[in-house]
Amino acid sequence: MTPNTVAVLGLGAMGLPMASRLAGAFEVTGFDPMPASRSRAEATGLTCATTAADAVNGAGLVLLAVRDAAQVEGVLFGDDGIAPALTRGAVVVMTSTVGMDAVASWTERLGELGVALVDAPMSGGPKRAGEGDLLIVVGAEPAALDTARPVLERLASTLTVVGDKPGDGQAMKTVNQLLCGVHIAAAAEALALADALGLDQQKALSALETGAASSFMLSNRGPRMVQGYDGGAEVLSRLDIFVKDLGIVGKAARSAELAAPVAAAAEQLFLLGQTQGLGTADDSAVIKVVAPQRRTTVDDTASTVDNVEGTTGGTQAAR
Structure with missing residues (x-):
């Protein structure tokens, strides 16, 4: 040897x-x-x-x-x-x-x-x-x-x-995966909401990346979420990996007698994706659990955006 x-x-x-x-x-x-x-x-x-x-x-x-x-x-x-x-x-x-x-x-x-x-x-x-x-x-x-x-x-x-x-490495990675899974799920909800409000998802993503709402997972998975509606993103990390990882997170939290409701909610999104046949897709496909299809609101975009700016104070909404 x-x-x-x-x-x-x-x-x-x-x-x-x-x-x-x-x-x-x-x-x-x-x-x-x-x-x-x-x-x-x-x-x-x-x-x-x-x-x-x-x-x-x-x-x-x-x-x-x-x-x-x-x-x-x-x-x-x-x-x-x-x-x-x-x-x-x-x-x-x-x-x-x-x-x-x-x-x-x-x-x-x-x-x-x-x-x-x-x-x-x-x-x-x-x-x-x-x-x-x-x-x-x-x-x-x-x-x-x-x-x-x-x-x-x-x-x-x-x-x-x-x-x-x-075992110490696994403990730290469990904490890491809690944040990663939650951040991917949150990014999916945010970009789905942007579309539902009549915003261009790519422009919304670019705006979000420059402010306090930015995260590694938003910047990394966000473009793949947008691509997923345009024919599918390359599979770089399978969705069912986060079913496994967030299951580990939940079990660890219960063993430590610690509530982790946000992680549990994210786990449910990934589980739903798996049951809908997205398990082998890229994990960015979790956006399709929230919004199976991109909405076509082009005609209403201007009025929707005006509405949002009128009630939130314009540029403050992107922070």
């Missing part, structure tokens, strides 16, 4: 650009259970194994880029899990948002094999993953973090250590 060998398990929307980014600095072997995903990865020049066990053989660091806690459990300890193939002294880096529930158990079971777990959920999307521009929050024992740090720093523009044990 050498510190420069990295196995990336999961070559989907986030895993592949992360693997490609790491391949510029480390010896990387990838694996995905879907042959098509392996083929796409190999087409980029990435070396892929045909089994997860083969991918981790001799790897000093194993990066998991999977969807949820059930997949983490399966990859590590399932019938074809990698646990027996891991090299003593290796580090497993968990990059997904999976919640805190099972992290202590995974840490203990891996520890019995002489393997450390680094809890390092990431945010930023596929493009930023490929550019090394991710936000990564980490919970890990210092020695394990020291081993993982060169890999994490290759992927991150912002690396924040929030605690010294696995």
Whole structure:
């Protein structure tokens, strides 16, 4: 085992650009259970194994880029899990948002094999993953973090250590996802309302971005919400991911005996989107839950805008 060998398990929307980014600095072997995903990865020049066990053989660091806690459990300890193939002294880096529930158990079971777990959920999307521009929050024992740090720093523009044990990263990411989900839902309602009031959505978005109502999610998802009405936005983050993530938020809040009514309301919007067949669409499609179609109020635009300005004081409405 050498510190420069990295196995990336999961070559989907986030895993592949992360693997490609790491391949510029480390010896990387990838694996995905879907042959098509392996083929796409190999087409980029990435070396892929045909089994997860083969991918981790001799790897000093194993990066998991999977969807949820059930997949983490399966990859590590399932019938074809990698646990027996891991090299003593290796580090497993968990990059997904999976919640805190099972992290202590995974840490203990891996520890019995002489393997450390680094809890390092990431945010930023596929493009930023490929550019090394991710936000990564980490919970890990210092020695394990020291081993993982060169890999994490290759992927991150912002690396924040929030605690010294696995689970702390998931806790911080849960807080992060509460805000992200709420901000996307709020952006959807705001742009739907702008349309319902006869405003041009793109002009409304531009105005909102310059004032106190601006947010990262408004600027990032807002254009895709507008595009969604014009044939559909590119899928960069699936809507059903926020069904999962806000479910984690709700469970964590209940466990902490904390009310989170705004997060619960946002979760309902994403759940409705999933039941309406939007689960695999970009999460910006949540605007279609609020307003399935853009309204055609062109003829009434002038009078509507005059009305709004007359009752709110003109430019004050955009602040």
